[in-house]
Amino acid sequence: MKRISLKDIAEVVGVSTALVSYVLNNKKEGRINKVVAEKIRATAHAMNYRTNQIARSLKTNKTNTIGLILADISNPFSAALARVIEDAADKFNYTVIFGSSDEKPEKYKKILDALINRQADGLILSPPEHAEPQIAALQQQQIPFVLIDRYFPGIETNYIVLDNYKAAFEATQHLIDCGYQRPGMINYASSLFHLSERTRGYMAALTKNKIVFKTEYLQQVNNIVLKEETEQSVENLLQRTSPADAILFGSNVIAMHAVKYINQKKFMVPQNVALACFDETDAFDLFYAPLTCIKQPIKEMGDLAVDMLLNIIDNNNNVKIKQVSLDGELIIRQSTKTHGT
Amino acid sequence: MKRISLKDIAEVVGVSTALVSYVLNNKKEGRINKVVAEKIRATAHAMNYRTNQIARSLKTNKTNTIGLILADISNPFSAALARVIEDAADKFNYTVIFGSSDEKPEKYKKILDALINRQADGLILSPPEHAEPQIAALQQQQIPFVLIDRYFPGIETNYIVLDNYKAAFEATQHLIDCGYQRPGMINYASSLFHLSERTRGYMAALTKNKIVFKTEYLQQVNNIVLKEETEQSVENLLQRTSPADAILFGSNVIAMHAVKYINQKKFMVPQNVALACFDETDAFDLFYAPLTCIKQPIKEMGDLAVDMLLNIIDNNNNVKIKQVSLDGELIIRQSTKTHGT
DNA sequence: CATTTTTGTTTAAACGATTAAACAAATGAT
DNA sequence: ATCATTTGTTTAATCGTTTAAACAAAAATG
Numbered sequence: 001m002k003r004i005s006l007k008d009i010a011e012v013v014g015v016s017t018a019l020v021s022y023v024l025n026n027k028k029e030g031r032i033n034k035v036v037a038e039k040i041r042a043t044a045h046a047m048n049y050r051t052n053q054i055a056r057s058l059k060t061n062k063t064n065t066i067g068l069i070l071a072d073i074s075n076p077f078s079a080a081l082a083r084v085i086e087d088a089a090d091k092f093n094y095t096v097i098f099g100s101s102d103e104k105p106e107k108y109k110k111i112l113d114a115l116i117n118r119q120a121d122g123l124i125l126s127p128p129e130h131a132e133p134q135i136a137a138l139q140q141q142q143i144p145f146v147l148i149d150r151y152f153p154g155i156e157t158n159y160i161v162l163d164n165y166k167a168a169f170e171a172t173q174h175l176i177d178c179g180y181q182r183p184g185m186i187n188y189a190s191s192l193f194h195l196s197e198r199t200r201g202y203m204a205a206l207t208k209n210k211i212v213f214k215t216e217y218l219q220q221v222n223n224i225v226l227k228e229e230t231e232q233s234v235e236n237l238l239q240r241t242s243p244a245d246a247i248l249f250g251s252n253v254i255a256m257h258a259v260k261y262i263n264q265k266k267f268m269v270p271q272n273v274a275l276a277c278f279d280e281t282d283a284f285d286l287f288y289a290p291l292t293c294i295k296q297p298i299k300e301m302g303d304l305a306v307d308m309l310l311n312i313i314d315n316n317n318n319v320k321i322k323q324v325s326l327d328g329e330l331i332i333r334q335s336t337k338t339h340g341t
Numbered sequence: 342m343k344r345i346s347l348k349d350i351a352e353v354v355g356v357s358t359a360l361v362s363y364v365l366n367n368k369k370e371g372r373i374n375k376v377v378a379e380k381i382r383a384t385a386h387a388m389n390y391r392t393n394q395i396a397r398s399l400k401t402n403k404t405n406t407i408g409l410i411l412a413d414i415s416n417p418f419s420a421a422l423a424r425v426i427e428d429a430a431d432k433f434n435y436t437v438i439f440g441s442s443d444e445k446p447e448k449y450k451k452i453l454d455a456l457i458n459r460q461a462d463g464l465i466l467s468p469p470e471h472a473e474p475q476i477a478a479l480q481q482q483q484i485p486f487v488l489i490d491r492y493f494p495g496i497e498t499n500y501i502v503l504d505n506y507k508a509a510f511e512a513t514q515h516l517i518d519c520g521y522q523r524p525g526m527i528n529y530a531s532s533l534f535h536l537s538e539r540t541r542g543y544m545a546a547l548t549k550n551k552i553v554f555k556t557e558y559l560q561q562v563n564n565i566v567l568k569e570e571t572e573q574s575v576e577n578l579l580q581r582t583s584p585a586d587a588i589l590f591g592s593n594v595i596a597m598h599a600v601k602y603i604n605q606k607k608f609m610v611p612q613n614v615a616l617a618c619f620d621e622t623d624a625f626d627l628f629y630a631p632l633t634c635i636k637q638p639i640k641e642m643g644d645l646a647v648d649m650l651l652n653i654i655d656n657n658n659n660v661k662i663k664q665v666s667l668d669g670e671l672i673i674r675q676s677t678k679t680h681g682t
Numbered sequence: 683c684a685t686t687t688t689t690g691t692t693t694a695a696a697c698g699a700t701t702a703a704a705c706a707a708a709t710g711a712t
Numbered sequence: 713a714t715c716a717t718t719t720g721t722t723t724a725a726t727c728g729t730t731t732a733a734a735c736a737a738a739a740a741t742g
Contacts (some may be wrong), residue, residue, distance in 0.1 A: 344698095346697095346698055346699080347698065347699065347700095348699095357699080358687085358698085358699080359701075362699070362700060362701085363700090363701090366700085368700090368701085392698095392699080393697090393698055393699065395697090395698080395699090396697070396698035396699040396700090397698080398699090399697090399699075399700095399701050400698080400699050400700045401699085401700070462694095469710095613695080637711075675701075
């Protein structure tokens with residue numbers, strides 16, 4: 001079954017391909033004979049013609065495609081973001097090509113190459129550690145892109161992120177306000193700025209409240225052996241002479257592992273330990289003490305990312321750099337019920 | 342910043358574009374002067390050349406792209422499937438373009454068109470209700486595709502699905518074996534075959550065990566107002582003179598809504614009501630009575646789908662139709678602990 | 683009625699790659 | 713020395729669009 005091309009329609013109708021193209025694209029509005037135009041349209045429809053986007057893209061240098069790289073599409077946060085971006089892109093007739101970096105720079109690079117080779121008009125990226133060179137290269141090649149969720153403070157780029165410092169600060173402050181005096185934190189051992197901002201926010205809240213920071217209260221876990229290290233970290237925080245009485249988790253994934261473990265070990269929440277975490281997740285609603293969490297404005301982030309990106313694309317990269325830091329929303333639930341009652 | 346083309350390299354090196362193409366694609370292996378070849382490669386690298394896939398695709402009629410349509414990428418089941426497919430595709434150097442149908446035929450159609458226009462080499466589809474005409478059209482146009490998760494019994498297509506009948510049967514049998522005598526079910530009000538198979542499996546298990554089926558025990562919920570109807574259904578099942586003592590949920594989404602409601606209403610699981618559901622989800626691990634569930638072989642499904650699809654693509658559609666029904670795995674947990682102890 | 687303008691359509695180049703076929707020069711065979 | 717083969721490279725067509733420019737015929741203008 002051969003695909004129908006403009007040429008096929010042109011032959012059937014007995015006109016040139018140019019005319020067919022003009023008609024089907026509604027160009028040269030007034031100038032075309034209505035009867036002929038209608039005939040062309042009818043024939044195109046009858047023959048089930050569909051534009052060959054590849055050919056069009058080659059000519060117009062436009063693919064109407066957005067490349068998206070996230071950490072892991074199967075993680076609820078990534079998935080939700082992907083969904084928002086997909087919907088936003090669709091509104092402007094853009095299609096999304098995606099890949100999961102798994103936080104691995106090599107994989108990230110590979111996907112990035114694939115997206116560029118496929119001539120994506122622009123990119124929305126959530127870069128892993130050590131992706132600075134690739135980001136710089138994109139800038140140098142003037143490829144339109146927007147960072148989302150993360151950015152590198154050393155490089156001037158467009159980005160949309162959560163105000164992680166503020167969010168962590170507020171969450172920690174909330175724990176303290178509830179009467180918890182030894183809040184610990186479990187966060188990724190990572191050089192990613194957005195993650196260290198979370199740690200910084202946590203520490204700042206301690207300082208502000210004159211709580212002496214102890215290194216043992218800040219547990220760092222490695223993404224590769226996340227489950228094991230998270231469990232160990234929970235142990236480290238809770239099984240000590242002066243155990244943490246609250247924990248802030250650096251992400252929903254960490255929280256998930258931790259809560260499962262805490263559940264299994266029968267620590268009581270919030271009596272033995274209060275919990276709060278980044279990223280809202282349905283899952284925590286089922287826990288007997290639903291988790292207080294920092295809800296990221298995913299919809300806003302995705303919409304903004306697409307808007308910004310399309311703006312850059314449309315204006316051929318001549319757009320002032322825009323860096324957006326959005327506020328999270330602290331959703332308070334059972335897991336941080338006021339202490340000491 | 343102009344993108345570098347073969348022509349640019351050819352000019353710099355002082356050869357024809359053809360030669361550059363041959364070298365960079367490792368064609369005409371033996372015949373090319375090693376020195377020249379090396380020079381071309383070096384120049385290409387120095388100029389940061391990247392193949393214009395669009396141009397290549399136009400000529401070769403191959404995009405190395407798989408189109409993927411799922412119900413909703415932000416649903417964990419879809420996301421997990423997407424991830425597996427992405428990884429599998431990547432192994433064969435294919436990239437994935439995706440869209441979420443939201444179970445809406447019009448949206449599905451729109452995405453489908455976009456994917457076809459973009460000349461995806463093949464499609465992996467999870468079609469919504471009423472998508473039969475589109476499927477038939479694909480066949481007629483000889484576009485390679487594989488259905489996943491669902492299929493239409495009236496149309497002979499390649500597909501990979503869960504054996505939903507068997508899975509539902511086994512889950513129901515398990516409930517009965519645990520001593521529950523009035524198992525109900527909440528499933529989608531949908532004409533989708535895979536969903537009705539679930540219902541059929543449930544009913545067959547009742548019959549097999551000589552349990553009289555009562556219509557009130559089978560609650561149907563509408564996807565558009567899922568939360569409300571699910572809650573109502575739970576009510577309908579549990580607040581009656583002879584309430585259901587167990588419930589099988591037709592999906593993780595239904596289960597999620599239901600469990601939240603059950604939790605809120607303080608029904609005890611499994612004492613008041615045992616629960617089992619389709620689709621394994623992390624979330625249910627946090628519930629005080631983790632849910633017994635039917636785990637779909639997502640990895641296998643995704644891998645198989647990609648394998649089958651690439652096989653069809655490579656063999657130009659001259660492949661025998663393959664219809665695969667995979668077994669689910671019943672994972673037994675607290676929510677169906679033996680009754681009556 | 684000659685000229686200009688408008689209307690309707692076609693011609694042809696271009697996008698950036700691939701690749702069969704042609705070609706020239708070097709090497710080998712007789 | 714002549715012809716055949718091998719080696720290395722180029723020519724040119726092609727994929728399916730888009731679109732500026734050219735063109736022809738019809739209508740309007742003076």
